[in-house]
Amino acid sequence: MPEEQNDRQGESRHSFFARQQLINSAKSAFQLLAAVLKNSTLYPVSHPFVLASADKFLLKIKELLVDRKEVPFYLVGGELFFEKDSVPVDESLTMLMELFTGREIGGIIFRPGLTTDEITAFADLMNKNNAVFGAESGANELLPRSSQITHIVLHRVLVVDKKIGSVIKEGKKRAAEVFMDAIETMKEMMEAQQLDKKVNMRKMNTTVQTMVDNILENRDTYIGLTNLKMYDEYTFAHSVNTSLLASALGTFLRFEKPQVAALGLAGLLHDMGKASVPHEIINKPGKLTDAEWEVLKRHPVEGALLLADTPGVTKMAMVAAFEHHQHGERGYPVIGVRQHLFSQIISLADAYDAITAARVYYSIQTPPDQAIRILWKKRGTSFNPVLVKAFVNMMGIFPVGTVLKLNTGEVGLVMHQTRDLMRPRVLLLTRFDGSEKEKGAEVSLLEGAGGKFKRSIAGTIDPYVSRIDLKKYLT
Ligand SMILES: [Fe+2]
Numbered sequence: 001m002p003e004e005q006n007d008r009q010g011e012s013r014h015s016f017f018a019r020q021q022l023i024n025s026a027k028s029a030f031q032l033l034a035a036v037l038k039n040s041t042l043y044p045v046s047h048p049f050v051l052a053s054a055d056k057f058l059l060k061i062k063e064l065l066v067d068r069k070e071v072p073f074y075l076v077g078g079e080l081f082f083e084k085d086s087v088p089v090d091e092s093l094t095m096l097m098e099l100f101t102g103r104e105i106g107g108i109i110f111r112p113g114l115t116t117d118e119i120t121a122f123a124d125l126m127n128k129n130n131a132v133f134g135a136e137s138g139a140n141e142l143l144p145r146s147s148q149i150t151h152i153v154l155h156r157v158l159v160v161d162k163k164i165g166s167v168i169k170e171g172k173k174r175a176a177e178v179f180m181d182a183i184e185t186m187k188e189m190m191e192a193q194q195l196d197k198k199v200n201m202r203k204m205n206t207t208v209q210t211m212v213d214n215i216l217e218n219r220d221t222y223i224g225l226t227n228l229k230m231y232d233e234y235t236f237a238h239s240v241n242t243s244l245l246a247s248a249l250g251t252f253l254r255f256e257k258p259q260v261a262a263l264g265l266a267g268l269l270h271d272m273g274k275a276s277v278p279h280e281i282i283n284k285p286g287k288l289t290d291a292e293w294e295v296l297k298r299h300p301v302e303g304a305l306l307l308a309d310t311p312g313v314t315k316m317a318m319v320a321a322f323e324h325h326q327h328g329e330r331g332y333p334v335i336g337v338r339q340h341l342f343s344q345i346i347s348l349a350d351a352y353d354a355i356t357a358a359r360v361y362y363s364i365q366t367p368p369d370q371a372i373r374i375l376w377k378k379r380g381t382s383f384n385p386v387l388v389k390a391f392v393n394m395m396g397i398f399p400v401g402t403v404l405k406l407n408t409g410e411v412g413l414v415m416h417q418t419r420d421l422m423r424p425r426v427l428l429l430t431r432f433d434g435s436e437k438e439k440g441a442e443v444s445l446l447e448g449a450g451g452k453f454k455r456s457i458a459g460t461i462d463p464y465v466s467r468i469d470l471k472k473y474l475t
Pocket residue numbers: 270271299324325
């Protein structure tokens with residue numbers, strides 16, 4: 001492995017929690033700004049309430065300025081970004097975001113030297129008529145020069161869209177590399193196992209660490225990659241997908257990093273027992289006979305035994321391999337025993353990938369939104385209802401990779417979730433006619449025009465029926 005890559009991994013490992021903290025800090029800065037603006041609509045800007053809230057906001061900005069030259073927020077398609085990270089937004093922030101986008105502001109940057117007076121003057125200006133902002137055209141500074149606000153810079157929406165767009169593209173490229181590397185590692189590992197050779201656990205752990213490090217930054221991109229079912233490499237891809245989905249859920253549930261990594265490893269190894277099931281059974285296109293089914297059903301036990309013999313494998317991975325089919329009425333190998341929480345997560349991730357992939361257990365391939373509905377119905381019976389709820393909140397009702405029919409007649413491929421599960425960000429494909437699609441613009445269904453949403457979901461399209469090449473868009 002090149003040294004540069006090693007460095008990058010070390011760096012990103014180190015920054016896992018730092019980044020999470022940073023995103024929280026940025027969010028609270030934005031909340032404090034919202035408070036300043038709200039107070040300044042209720043009181044004159046010289047009122048102690050307004051000044052106190054401006055001071056608090058200034059303090060937070062100064063804190064963020066300690067290790068950066070400026071504090072930039074961007075608003076892209078109804079979402080809030082701090083630097084290149086998406087900031088989770090709740091209702092308390094949507095008003096402020098709408099206030100900005102309503103004034104064509106796509107970026108707001110705070111620079112060193114910012115004062116309380118500038119903040120209150122800015123708040124005052126924001127509460128005034130829209131016209132103030134539209135007046136100064138051409139430059140990316142939207143603030144009138146007369147305002148004497150010099151440490152706050154506003155950018156127009158268009159400029160910002162371009163900037164964030166290139167960051168997203170870069171992250172996607174890296175994600176695809178990490179994903180393909182993981183599949184290669186998995187392939188090597190299973191082949192070594194079949195040849196009775198030693199398994200390189202060090203490499204497995206490195207693979208998991210790299211995935212986990214990247215998931216936090218780019219969760220939707222990785223979830224998108226799980227749509228590429230890769231039939232030639234199915235078993236390996238299924239293990240990587242299960243690992244990605246399980247660790248993504250771990251980050252969503254705010255588990256600590258060692259736990260997320262443990263989930264990632266357990267996901268990769270959950271089907272290791274399949275290495276001892278004959279190929280003809282694994283790849284049989286039709287229904288299995290009772291005898292074949294009995295052989296296949298041994299894979300959790302085989303897997304646990306195999307992992308018990310492999311040095312460096314965690315107990316958790318062993319338990320999850322043993323328990324991952326131990327749910328629902330027809331669970332095996334043991335019924336009526338409660339699964340470990342981690343096994344429950346692996347089961348959910350495993351089921352989602354199996355349903356959307358349609359191999360032995362399901363006869364047709366199921367689009368992601370239908371898979372979500374199937375899991376939702378099984379909450380409380382097959383799966384822990386709390387986990388199913390979290391999974392749906394993470395994946396969305398229309399997960400990344402779902403093809404949507406929009407009320408404008410356009411076709412959109414879901415690329416990212418937003419704060420509204422019914423309004424994801426989509427890539428517009430040319431009008432749906434069943435032929436190859438051109439890559440269009442990426443838009444958020446949260447985008448509004450004249451008090452209404454520009455686009456809404458009118459239905460879904462089965463990507464397998466319409467033969468949309470998901471790989472072209474999701475990597
Ligand atoms: Fe399995």
